[in-house]
Amino acid sequence: MGAGHSHPLFLDRPSPVHRLPPEVKLVAAFLGVLCVVATPPGQFAVFGGYLVLLASVWAVARIPPGWILRRSLIEAPFVVLAVLLPLVGEGERTEVLGMSLSVPGLLAGWNILVKGTLGVLTSLTLAATTPLRELLVGMQRLHAPAMVTTITTLMLRYVDVIAGEARRMRVARIARGHDPRFLWQAGATARGIGALFLRSYERGERVHLAMLSRGWTGAMPVLTAGRATAAQWSAGLAFPAVALGLLLSGWSIG
Amino acid sequence: MTAGTHPSPDTTDTARVGPTAPVAALEVTGLAFAYPNGHQALFGVDLRVVPGERVALLGPNGAGKTTLVLHLNGILTAGAGSVLVGGLAVAKPNLSEIRRRVGVVFQDPDDQLFMPTVAEDVAFGPANFGVPPDALAARVDAALAAVGMSEHRDRSPLRLSGGQRRRVSLATVLACDPEILVLDEPSANLDPVARRELAEVLLGLGRTMLMVTHDLPYALQVCPRSVVIDDGVVVADGPTGELLADAELLRRHRLELPFGFRLS
Numbered sequence: 001m002g003a004g005h006s007h008p009l010f011l012d013r014p015s016p017v018h019r020l021p022p023e024v025k026l027v028a029a030f031l032g033v034l035c036v037v038a039t040p041p042g043q044f045a046v047f048g049g050y051l052v053l054l055a056s057v058w059a060v061a062r063i064p065p066g067w068i069l070r071r072s073l074i075e076a077p078f079v080v081l082a083v084l085l086p087l088v089g090e091g092e093r094t095e096v097l098g099m100s101l102s103v104p105g106l107l108a109g110w111n112i113l114v115k116g117t118l119g120v121l122t123s124l125t126l127a128a129t130t131p132l133r134e135l136l137v138g139m140q141r142l143h144a145p146a147m148v149t150t151i152t153t154l155m156l157r158y159v160d161v162i163a164g165e166a167r168r169m170r171v172a173r174i175a176r177g178h179d180p181r182f183l184w185q186a187g188a189t190a191r192g193i194g195a196l197f198l199r200s201y202e203r204g205e206r207v208h209l210a211m212l213s214r215g216w217t218g219a220m221p222v223l224t225a226g227r228a229t230a231a232q233w234s235a236g237l238a239f240p241a242v243a244l245g246l247l248l249s250g251w252s253i254g
Numbered sequence: 255m256t257a258g259t260h261p262s263p264d265t266t267d268t269a270r271v272g273p274t275a276p277v278a279a280l281e282v283t284g285l286a287f288a289y290p291n292g293h294q295a296l297f298g299v300d301l302r303v304v305p306g307e308r309v310a311l312l313g314p315n316g317a318g319k320t321t322l323v324l325h326l327n328g329i330l331t332a333g334a335g336s337v338l339v340g341g342l343a344v345a346k347p348n349l350s351e352i353r354r355r356v357g358v359v360f361q362d363p364d365d366q367l368f369m370p371t372v373a374e375d376v377a378f379g380p381a382n383f384g385v386p387p388d389a390l391a392a393r394v395d396a397a398l399a400a401v402g403m404s405e406h407r408d409r410s411p412l413r414l415s416g417g418q419r420r421r422v423s424l425a426t427v428l429a430c431d432p433e434i435l436v437l438d439e440p441s442a443n444l445d446p447v448a449r450r451e452l453a454e455v456l457l458g459l460g461r462t463m464l465m466v467t468h469d470l471p472y473a474l475q476v477c478p479r480s481v482v483i484d485d486g487v488v489v490a491d492g493p494t495g496e497l498l499a500d501a502e503l504l505r506r507h508r509l510e511l512p513f514g515f516r517l518s
Contacts, residue, residue: 133370157368160412206365213327213358214379214430215350221381223374223390 009071009127016235017061017129021228022138024236029126031240035247036118041111046250050118053242054125061129068124075120082112132156141227146219153220154207162200169196277341279305279434279462280326280356284335286486287321295321297486298335303434308456308463310473310494313483314508319466322483323436326464327356340433354383357432361439363419367411372403372422375411379430397429398422401455417448421455434462441469470498470511482507 012018017025032050039046058065130138136156140149169192178188228236280303288294295318303309313319324330325337328344337344339355357379360366369375376394385393398404401421411419420440427435440456441449453475456463467473473480473494480497482490484507490497497503499517504510511517 136370153370154368156370157411161364203365206360206362207368209324209329210358210360210366211368211378212329213353213356213360214426215353215382216378217350217382221378222387223377223381 009124010131011063011067011128013062013129015061015129017057020129020236021141021232022130022134023141024138024228024232025126025130026135026138026142028236028239029122031237032243033119033122035240035243036115036122039115039247039250041107041114043250043253046246047114047118049246049249050243051121053239053246054118054121057125057239061125063125063128068121068128071124072117072120075116078116079113082109082116140220140222150220158200158203158207161203162196165199166192166196276304278302278338279307279340280464281338281341282322282325282335283338285322285325285332285337286334287325287330288333289321295486296325296333299483299486299488301481301488301491303462303464305433305462306460307479308465308477310477310480311464311466311483312468312470312473312480312497312507312509317484317507318486319483320438321486323358323438323464323466326434326436327353327358350383354379354430355433356436357427357430357434358436359420359423359427359438359440361442363411363416363423366423366426367419370410371408372398372411372414372425373407375422376407376426376429379426383430393429393431397425400428400459401425402451415448417444417451420444420448420452424452424455428459432461434464435459437463437465437467439467439469440465441467441472468509470504470509471515474498474517482509484508 032053036047036050039050055065058068126135133156136149136153139152173188173192280301282299282301285296285299286294287296299318299322301322311319311322321330325332325344326339328346328349332344339352342348342351342355344352367375369378373394376397377390380393381387381390394407395404398407401424403418403421403425406414406418406422411422414422424435424437424440437456440452444452449472453472456465456476463477465473465477477494480490480492480494481488482497482503489507490500490503495517498511
């Protein structure tokens with residue numbers, strides 16, 4: 001795919017993971033996360049195993065771990081939540097004195113933290129190895145609801161167009177002496193947003209007309225003939241298979 | 255000024271009139287239309303375009319040009335009168351085939367190009383019209399080659415210049431193999447070079463064309479025949495050169511050649 005829609009989470013590397021068909025990676029990531037979620041919170045070794053598994057995928061995909069970890073900072077607000085939740089939650093139901101927290105409370109926080117982190121890391125790995133456009137193709141091949149893929153496809157295309165329009169309107173306002181730093185000028189910005197909404201709505205109607213003119217019937221046509229081979233599926237599903245093995249070993253030990 | 259009175263020996267459109275004329279690419283008869291708000295845009299339009307003709311549709315803003323275009327592929331439904339495309343009536347049961355036959359290139363390429371990549375956008379039309387996925391690539395390649403955009407097939411339309419976008423818009427319609435191309439203001443917002451390049455592409459296609467435009471020199475360059483529409487009716491129809499030389503006709507219908515331009 002071209003450079004047109006490479007997103008900041010995508011790391012273009014020539015690797016076997018990058019070459020896997022998107023639908024395979026989507027299914028693998030989804031199943032992997034399912035395994036993580038199904039793991040009892042007390043199985044610390046199993047969670048360690050998932051991390052090692054992800055790290056090995058990064059190695060194959062030639063993604064530096066630091067690159068992934070920096071981007072996983074997006075999770076930080078949720079970490080705060082995970083730390084706060086047991087404190088706040090416990091406070092309502094049981095007596096919490098000082099720093100003596102109950103073991104179940106800590107485990108619940110750990111549960112959110114570790115599963116959230118592994119989920120974010122898995123998603124980041126998927127995003128780093130799959131351009132946005134291919135993710136959509138993958139969703140379509142997996143028979144995701146047509147409306148969802150259509151809307152996402154249009155969003156992907158028009159978010160830049162609308163941002164461009166917003167930028168031009170802003171420049172035109174500034175050129176006429178508008179300075180939104182002053183509170184009383186915020187009204188102009190608000191009206192600008194309203195105008196932008198109307199413009200986008202009108203554009204939506206014109207796009208719809210243009211689509212109808214080319215025979216659109218309400219569903220996106222299938223544009224690619226390619227299908228994932230059995231070998232690609234088995235390569236991709238090795239990831240959730242190992243995760244499942246870890247999960248089962250955790251259960252059998254616990 | 256009617257089509258029949260101007261047999262032009264130098265062009266191919268001498269075949270466009272007479273009882274032995276072939277099935278018209280486009281036959282509009284007595285077309286009238288009023289918008290739901292009561293505004294009547296068309297008052298009985300008659301227009302016949304034969305295969306291979308290139309016709310410019312001229313007229314001031316609000317003359318009904320766009321309304322007419324939207325009737326040609328059944329987006330709007332005639333209040334009275336009829337539209338035939340290659341002998342097939344524009345009516346609900348035929349809509350899919352009509353839309354394949356009539357390729358409309360809209361004025362703003364950003365409205366027309368909505369897929370993430372050029373190739374996917376060009377494939378959208380033929381895929382809707384039932385071209386199987388394994389034959390799509392050949393269609394896309396041929397259409398992009400016809401407009402000279404083959405090397406940009408995997409780019410986002412957003413990264414293309416105005417002229418390139420216009421040519422890709424044209425390719426998205428060519429890929430459907432239409433019987434008549436309908437172009438809405440094709441030269442709008444193009445720089446002179448892009449404008450000339452588009453004209454070269456259009457002249458090289460050898461297709462039947464109806465071109466809606468305000469750009470009178472462009473009409474003269476691309477279309478041997480012009481039709482002037484004003485207040486919802488056809489007010490003139492003839493060789494473009496003759497119409498544009500008729501200063502009184504142009505003035506009456508708010509048409510104007512650019513400064514310094516004179517035809518005689």
